[in-house]
Amino acid sequence: MxxxxxxxxxxxxxxxxxxxxxxxxxxxxxxxxxxxxxxxxxxxxxxxxxxxxxxxxxxxxxxxxxxxxxxxxxxxxxxxxxxxxxxxxxxxxxxxxxxxxxxxxxxxxxxxxxxxxxxxxxxxxxxEPIVMVVRRELVERYGRPDSHTELLATLRDHRDELSGRVVTYDPQRSGAGYTYAIEESRLSPRYWDLVTALGDVDTSLVDTTGEMLEGLSEGRYWIGYNLLGSYARRVVNADPDLEMVVPDDYTLVIxxxxxxxxxxxxxxxxxxxxxxxxxxxxxxxxxxxxxxxxxxxxxxxxxxxxxxxxxxxxxLRPLTLSPGLLATLDDLKRQALLTRWRREFGREDASR
Incomplete structure (x- = not known):
C-alpha cells in the first residue's frame, strides 16, 4: 500500500x-x-x-x-x-x-x-453501548457503581470528595450528548435526579469521549459518564487503572x-x-x-x-431507527429539554 x-x-x-x-x-x-x-x-x-x-x-x-x-x-x-x-x-x-x-x-x-x-x-x-468508565481510586474508596441508581448514590454520598472529578458530555454542544440526554429522560424517572447530582459535584462538560478518556487516564477524573463503549474499551484494556462499566439497569446502544x-x-x-x-x-x-x-x-x-x-x-436499549428520532430534533422540544437540563444541572440537591 x-x-x-x-x-x-x-x-x-x-x-x-x-x-x-x-x-x-x-x-x-x-x-x-x-x-x-x-x-x-x-x-x-x-x-x-x-x-x-x-x-x-x-x-x-x-x-x-x-x-x-x-x-x-x-x-x-x-x-x-x-x-x-x-x-x-x-x-x-x-x-x-x-x-x-x-x-x-x-x-x-x-x-x-x-x-x-x-x-x-x-x-x-x-x-456501540454507552458506558461509564471509573478509576481504580474510586472503586477502592467508594465501590464500583454498576447501575445508574448506584452512580446516583455514589455522587450524593461523596459529593465533596468527588467535586471536580466527574466528566460527561455537554448536551448543548454535542449532538451525541443531546441524543443520550433525551433518550435517558424517556427511559428513567430518576434521570433528572442524576443530572442534579452531576451538577452538585461540579461535573466537567466536554464535547467528545476522547476528552473524557484523556482526563480519566491522567487521573483528573475518577468517573466518566456516558462514553462510547467502542472508544472506551481500547483505552481501558491498555490502562490497569481504569474499568469500563456497562450499567446493569439499562444501557443505551447507538x-x-x-x-x-x-x-x-x-x-x-x-x-x-x-x-x-x-x-x-x-x-x-x-x-x-x-x-x-x-x-x-x-x-x-x-x-x-x-x-x-x-x-x-x-x-441493552438500542436507539430505534425510526421516525421517532425526528421528534428529538423538534426545535421547541430541544430547547425545552436543554433548558431543563441546565436548570437541573445548576440546582442544589435539596436532600442534603
Missing amino acids: KHLVALFVLLFPLNVVAEVVHYPADTEQPAQLVVHGALDVSHIRPLLEDFHRRHPHIDLTYRNLDTLPLYRRFLASPDKADILISSAMPWQYRLANDGHARPLDTPGAQDWPAWARWRHELFAFTF QRLAFMADQAPHPSSAVRFLDYLISEAGQGVIAEQTSLGAVHPALSGPGTADAWRAEHGNA
Missing part, C-alpha cells in the same frame, strides 16, 4: 479543525471517493485500509469531524462528500428523511436487517449510520464503499480489528452485536 498521508486542515466556513487521511490510488487516472465521518481515524483506519487494498484504483480521502460540525458542514455543502457517517442518529435520520440520501440497490442492501436500515438509504453498521449523499460527486465509488461497510468482509474487519461491534447477521462471537447481547441481555 502506498504511503498514507495525514494532515490537519481548517474547514471553512465552520472554523473547525478536521483530521484528514488520504490513501492515494495506484493509477494515473483514479476514481475518487470522499468520506466525511464523526468517527476517529484510529477506529476507522482498519476499514479504510482494507477497502483501499481491495480497490487500489480509488483515491480515498477521509475527514473526521465532531457530530454537529459534520452535520452543519454537510448542509452548507451537500455536494462535497460521497459518504456521511455519524453516531448522532437523529441528525443522520433527518438528512435522509429530507432527501439528502441516495438509495443503495445491491444484494447486500436488500439483505441488510430491517431493524438496521431505513428504506435502502440509511444503514446502521455498528453496535449505531453509526451511513448514507450516500444524493449529490455525491463520485456516486460509483460511493456505492462501492457503502456496500463494503455492510458486507460480510467489511463487517468482519469491524469485528476482528475494531471495537465498534459488527451487526452482520452472519457474524457472531467476539466483536459483534450478538456477543454484547449474550453478555448483557435485556439491559
